[in-house]
Amino acid sequence: MRVTLTVNGRRHQADDVWEGESLLYVLRERLGLPGSKNACEQGECGSCTVRLDDVPVCSCLVAAGQAQDRDVVTVEGLADPGTGLAPVQQAFLDAGAVQCGFCTPGLLVATDDLLRHCPQPTDADIREALSGNLCRCTGYEKILDAVRLAAARSGETAGER
Amino acid sequence: MTDTTARPRTDGGVVAPAGGAVGTARTRLEGRDKVTGAARYAADVPFDGLAHGWLVLSTVARGRITSMDTAAVLGMPGVLGVVHHGNAPRLHPAGLFGPDGQLQLLQDDRVPHVGRPVALVVARTPQQARAGAAALTVTYAQEPHDTVFRAGHPAGRPAPAAPARPDADLGDVEAEIAAAPVVVDQRYTTPEEHHSAMEPHASMARWEDGRLEVVDSNQGSFMVARVLATLFGLDQEIVRVRAEHVGGGFGSKGVGPQLVLAVMAATLLRRPVRVALTRRQVFSTTGLRPATEQRLRLASDSTGRLRAIDHATAAFTSTIQEYVERNTEASNVMYAADAIRTRTTVVPLDLPTPGWMRGPGAAAGSFALESAMDELAQAVGVDPVELRLRNEPSAGPVSGLPFSSRNLAACLREGARRFGWADRDPRPGTRREGRWLLGTGVACGSYGAGALPSTAAITARADGSYTVSVGAADIGTGARTALALVAADALGVPPESVRMRIADSRLGAAWFAGGSKGTASWSWAVTAAAADLRERLASVDRVPPDGVTGRGDTTDAIGALGKQERQSYGAQFAEVAVDTGTGEVRVRRMLGMFAAGRIVNPLTARSQLVGGMTMGLSMALHEEGARDEALGALVNSDFAGYHISAHADVPDIEADWVEDVDDSNPSGIKGVGEVGIAGTAAAIANAVWHATGVRHRALPVRLDRVLESGFPAAR
Ligand code: FES
Ligand code: FES
Numbered sequence: 001m002r003v004t005l006t007v008n009g010r011r012h013q014a015d016d017v018w019e020g021e022s023l024l025y026v027l028r029e030r031l032g033l034p035g036s037k038n039a040c041e042q043g044e045c046g047s048c049t050v051r052l053d054d055v056p057v058c059s060c061l062v063a064a065g066q067a068q069d070r071d072v073v074t075v076e077g078l079a080d081p082g083t084g085l086a087p088v089q090q091a092f093l094d095a096g097a098v099q100c101g102f103c104t105p106g107l108l109v110a111t112d113d114l115l116r117h118c119p120q121p122t123d124a125d126i127r128e129a130l131s132g133n134l135c136r137c138t139g140y141e142k143i144l145d146a147v148r149l150a151a152a153r154s155g156e157t158a159g160e161r
Numbered sequence: 162m163t164d165t166t167a168r169p170r171t172d173g174g175v176v177a178p179a180g181g182a183v184g185t186a187r188t189r190l191e192g193r194d195k196v197t198g199a200a201r202y203a204a205d206v207p208f209d210g211l212a213h214g215w216l217v218l219s220t221v222a223r224g225r226i227t228s229m230d231t232a233a234v235l236g237m238p239g240v241l242g243v244v245h246h247g248n249a250p251r252l253h254p255a256g257l258f259g260p261d262g263q264l265q266l267l268q269d270d271r272v273p274h275v276g277r278p279v280a281l282v283v284a285r286t287p288q289q290a291r292a293g294a295a296a297l298t299v300t301y302a303q304e305p306h307d308t309v310f311r312a313g314h315p316a317g318r319p320a321p322a323a324p325a326r327p328d329a330d331l332g333d334v335e336a337e338i339a340a341a342p343v344v345v346d347q348r349y350t351t352p353e354e355h356h357s358a359m360e361p362h363a364s365m366a367r368w369e370d371g372r373l374e375v376v377d378s379n380q381g382s383f384m385v386a387r388v389l390a391t392l393f394g395l396d397q398e399i400v401r402v403r404a405e406h407v408g409g410g411f412g413s414k415g416v417g418p419q420l421v422l423a424v425m426a427a428t429l430l431r432r433p434v435r436v437a438l439t440r441r442q443v444f445s446t447t448g449l450r451p452a453t454e455q456r457l458r459l460a461s462d463s464t465g466r467l468r469a470i471d472h473a474t475a476a477f478t479s480t481i482q483e484y485v486e487r488n489t490e491a492s493n494v495m496y497a498a499d500a501i502r503t504r505t506t507v508v509p510l511d512l513p514t515p516g517w518m519r520g521p522g523a524a525a526g527s528f529a530l531e532s533a534m535d536e537l538a539q540a541v542g543v544d545p546v547e548l549r550l551r552n553e554p555s556a557g558p559v560s561g562l563p564f565s566s567r568n569l570a571a572c573l574r575e576g577a578r579r580f581g582w583a584d585r586d587p588r589p590g591t592r593r594e595g596r597w598l599l600g601t602g603v604a605c606g607s608y609g610a611g612a613l614p615s616t617a618a619i620t621a622r623a624d625g626s627y628t629v630s631v632g633a634a635d636i637g638t639g640a641r642t643a644l645a646l647v648a649a650d651a652l653g654v655p656p657e658s659v660r661m662r663i664a665d666s667r668l669g670a671a672w673f674a675g676g677s678k679g680t681a682s683w684s685w686a687v688t689a690a691a692a693d694l695r696e697r698l699a700s701v702d703r704v705p706p707d708g709v710t711g712r713g714d715t716t717d718a719i720g721a722l723g724k725q726e727r728q729s730y731g732a733q734f735a736e737v738a739v740d741t742g743t744g745e746v747r748v749r750r751m752l753g754m755f756a757a758g759r760i761v762n763p764l765t766a767r768s769q770l771v772g773g774m775t776m777g778l779s780m781a782l783h784e785e786g787a788r789d790e791a792l793g794a795l796v797n798s799d800f801a802g803y804h805i806s807a808h809a810d811v812p813d814i815e816a817d818w819v820e821d822v823d824d825s826n827p828s829g830i831k832g833v834g835e836v837g838i839a840g841t842a843a844a845i846a847n848a849v850w851h852a853t854g855v856r857h858r859a860l861p862v863r864l865d866r867v868l869e870s871g872f873p874a875a876r
Contacts, residue, residue: 021547029286032207042799047799076197076199085197090196092196099638099768100358100406101195102409103359104195128809135807135808136357138772138775
């Protein structure tokens with residue numbers, strides 16, 4: 001089948017998509033967007049997290065057909081082409097929340113979504129919201145720091161407005 | 162402003178020392194690529210005409226392959242070939258540390274365990290390969306198997322001695338135990354555990370102009386290339402292995418099965434082939450920490466001074482490769498005692514070959530030793546911190562060698578102060594908050610330090626930049642960044658002028674990212690190259706257009722090192738809350754104080770240590786590979802069944818370090834990769850005892866175990 005979808009603001013079309021194919025497979029193998037990672041392929045690790053319309057999803061669990069005519073944002077689409085890194089990306093970098101980096105794309109999308117819906121999360125909010133994103137390297141402390149940092153920075157800019 | 166003198170001179174003259182880069186917190190060099198999704202891991206790199214291989218794994222634990230219906234699969238859409246023992250290239254004996262039976266893939270019809278690769282289906286797309294692999298019918302002549310490990314297993318045999326550390330036989334252990342007023346004699350068990358690096362292993366292999374090119378996910382491209390060359394009977398000159406970004410390894414990323422099979426397929430089909438493992442395949446084929454059963458006997462006088470340490474351990478291995486889990490290292494170095502004896506047994510079973518997993522030996526070994534120390538503290542009536550201080554040795558307890566540096570006592574004292582240990586009521590079960598019982602525990606850990614021979618080169622360019630080439634691997638440790646800082650200081654230039662080239666077998670001989678010796682080994686070579694370069698620069702007027710290159714090789718310097726006891730040390734403190742209704746254990750806070758030599762980059766080092774402690778928490782409470790006896794197969798080979806700590810499992814964890822000057826190598830680095838996990842599980846189990854009054858000597862401390870043993874001390 002043919003699937004047409006928007007990824008990071010650009011229309012894409014994938015042909016010969018097999019019925020059982022996942023959105024993650026389409027992104028990685030057909031559209032040349034390997035930023036989203038495949039670490040379990042069954043919804044347990046969050047490495048493949050993308051935003052589908054306005055909801056963060058494990059793209060390994062979304063059938064490609066379900067993405068028809070919808071809007072997908074991946075890690076590659078977080079940065080604003082004009083201004084460089086998105087605030088969550090800068091915060092992950094500054095706080096040292098990245099080690100091997102394999103969990104990072106999914107975590108960034110999940111964090112970005114958390115802060116959209118909950119701009120000033122408590123530590124408990126953060127731990128709960130990001131518990132679907134496994135990281136084997138960092139022990140999560142620096143990730144927590146990064147989310148706090150991103151929230152604090154956006155609080156400052158909000159205050160200035 | 163002194164800023165101008167800190168700039169690299171572009172006239173090729175002697176550079177003015179800038180210094181001070183080492184020890185300052187730096188964000189990682191490749192961080193931007195990682196947060197934008199631009200970093201390419203082994204499964205991400207595109208190639209023209211790339212074919213995809215999919216593993217077929219054995220489904221019986223012991224036996225022979227009697228037939229394989231390849232014809233049916235070869236007719237499927239997109240399938241290009243099936244590699245199996247009937248057509249696979251013949252391999253020579255090879256391995257990272259001597260011939261490794263695990264790498265002899267598809268060489269005969271024998272099946273040594275469930276999950277052994279028996280074929281590789283190659284197709285145009287991953288999906289077609291996967292469909293082919295699923296359709297391949299393999300028939301086996303099954304034989305009775307044995308996959309149930311226990312210490313007294315009749316197949317058990319004494320492990321060959323470790324080259325640097327034979328079994329300890331100091332004093333008369335039995336006589337000391339017989340004469341001592343206090344004796345602890347207990348057994349401790351730890352289960353099979355899995356590395357679970359987030360990136361599944363992947364490799365791409367292709368032949369180009371008579372040369373073999375590999376894009377891999379590994380912990381040391383030079384050593385991997387050497388093994389590949391030997392395995393396939395090739396000249397190492399024509400083999401190039403790269404692993405630019407690696408999504409974690411923790412010991413599991415040596416020469417992976419996917420690499421050997423990718424090379425076989427690329428050789429047979431004459432086109433590029435990528436083999437990317439699924440998570441389940443990672444669980445089955447890339448090593449594990451074996452289950453252990455350890456007996457610890459500690460004897461002391463009435464003040465807690467140790468008279469004897471007797472540590473006997475057993476762990477399983479496979480029938481195709483003897484892996485030894487060396488759990489007794491800590492009993493050799495941690496505490497002074499009149500008599501020390503260590504014994505290690507290996508039990509070969511029809512199971513996958515274990516391998517190094519973060520803190521190999523130490524993670525499980527320290528659980529036994531440090532739990533027993535807590536039991537001794539209780540038996541003698543001495544505070545557990547004080548007990549350890551009382552048994553602090555002045556030289557290697559068994560070897561008699563001097564310590565290169567040892568600051569465990571400082572870790573204990575400073576940790577106790579920060580944690581608020583002095584306020585602790587030693588009696589168990591005294592703190593309660595509603596349905597939660599609270600307790601605190603302490604444990605120590607150590608891990609061998611040192612450096613192994615490596616080479617490096619640094620090229621100065623006319624534009625004032627310096628390119629460091631070293632066969633290092635950055636599996637998330639921050640090695641790339643740390644080495645840039647080391648190079649900057651050694652050259653006396655700002656880190657901004659240093660460019661790093663790593664993770665390429667062409668960059669010359671280099672040690673592995675393993676044994677916590679990567680950064681120490683590579684930075685020594687980088688320091689040597691910098692010294693050479695400075696000398697060369699001193700004798701030229703200006704840097705020529707093609708640059709000036711200095712080289713370092715540490716083989717001789719390391720060979721000339723005197724014998725010493727070299728270890729990183731740590732003291733860990735944990736507070737737990739135990740739910741009396743459900744048996745759930747929640748860690749509330751943890752503090753680790755470490756003495757790990759010179760810390761190159763505090764930002765990445767802290768994260769490594771916290772990561773190690775978190776893996777220790779995970780080991781204490783969550784991780785357990787479960788095998789079905791009848792099938793011999795791992796039944797929880799995914800993240801739903803094999804739980805690794807998630808964000809919500811992890812409390813406030815703090816890692817810090819004390820001053821620890823080790824002059825035995827020029828960088829003073831001891832390594833922080835493994836010591837973080839040494840002692841964590843014992844600290845948590847000891848805290849659970851303090852909360853409940855029950856000793857948990859079997860890991861993980863599952864809620865059913867907690868519930869069943871009850872809360873005898875709760876008041
Ligand atoms: S790859 Fe999708 S959740 Fe793990
Ligand atoms: S940084 Fe390696 S898994 Fe998170």
